[in-house]
Structures are given as C-alpha cells and as structure tokens.
Amino acid sequence: MTNRVLAFLLVASGAISAALSAGCSDDSSSSGGANCDNVKGYSELSSAFSRCTNCHSSQLTGAARNAAPVGTDYDTYDLAKPQAQKIYDRVADGTMPQAGYPGFQGTEKDDMLAWADCGAPQ
Secondary structure, eight states: OHHHHHHHHHHHHHHHHHHHHHTOOOTTOOSSSOOOTTOOOGGGGHHHHHHHTTTSOTTOOGGGGTTOOTTOOOSSHHHHGGGHHHHHHHHHTTOSSOTTSOOOOTTHHHHHHHHHHTTOOO
C-alpha cells in the first residue's frame, strides 16, 4: 500500500510540475501568437496611442472624454500598461477605435496588438 501512495505522489507531482511549466514563458513569447522578438514599446507607439488619447486621456473630463470610462486612460505608460488586456481585446475585436474617430494607420493596429500581447513593454 505504501508503494501505491508513493507512486501516486510521484505521478501527481510530475503532473503538477508539467502544468506549471507549460504556462511559463520568456520575454520573446506571447499568449496570443504575436512575435515578440521586435515588438515596439509604448514610447515607439506614440502615434497609435495618440488616436486613443483623443478620448482616453487623464487630462479630459466630462463630455470631452466621448464616453470613455473615467480611469481608462492611456496617455502615459503607467496608465496604459495595466489596461493592456483591455486594449488588446477592444482593438482585436474592432470596437476601438470607434467609428467616426481617427483609425490606426499602416501597421499601428498590428503593433498595438503585439505590444499588448507581448507584456506591454515600455
């Protein structure tokens, strides 16, 4: 009976170890398949983020925010980074930028998605 318990514990610990290591990654990988080797940082995406900050700026209040939720601001790295998943989701599904507002140009959309998917580098 003791051998069965030991065997069970060894198998269980191996399964737990494999499950934990499967979720680990280095800085050059992403959760959504983006190539993170040459991902642009927030500072390099100032043009793309300027489209967002027409509404999502900590400097805007009331109607000037165009219904952007208070606290959902992207005008600094420290404000944008915690919102990376939300940014990814809204850009990926096409709900941001909203129709009637300046859209992304060139590779900005792909660059923004990669930024968010690759850990929101500065």
